[in-house]
Amino acid sequence: MSAYRTPAPRNEPVLNYAPGSPERAALKAALARMSGETIEIPVVIGGQEFRTGRTINVVAPHDHRRVLAKAHLADPALIARAALCSAAAGLAPPICTVTA
Numbered sequence: 833m834s835a836y837r838t839p840a841p842r843n844e845p846v847l848n849y850a851p852g853s854p855e856r857a858a859l860k861a862a863l864a865r866m867s868g869e870t871i872e873i874p875v876v877i878g879g880q881e882f883r884t885g886r887t888i889n890v891v892a893p894h895d896h897r898r899v900l901a902k903a904h905l906a907d908p909a910l911i912a913r914a915a916l917c918s919a920a921a922g923l924a925p926p927i928c929t930v931t932a
Contacts, residue, residue, distance in 0.1 A: 873903040
């Protein structure tokens, strides 16, 4: 009979992000890079992504002029598909890939 010893848990190192530190510089660079991007959020139904072309802007809560993303809106056919997938949630996933 053998005994298994669970290794002691270890956290990631705690970074302080002090002025002039490498982690602060890396964070500022990432924020600057991301601030110039606008992502696209598709409608996701049954694991499939749909881009309808009809979008709304998703804005920063503190700066409504700053567009963070464009979210696609579902049309009636996609809403019907989502309802079918929701009703069939207990069945095999392929049921959701059937076109409406």
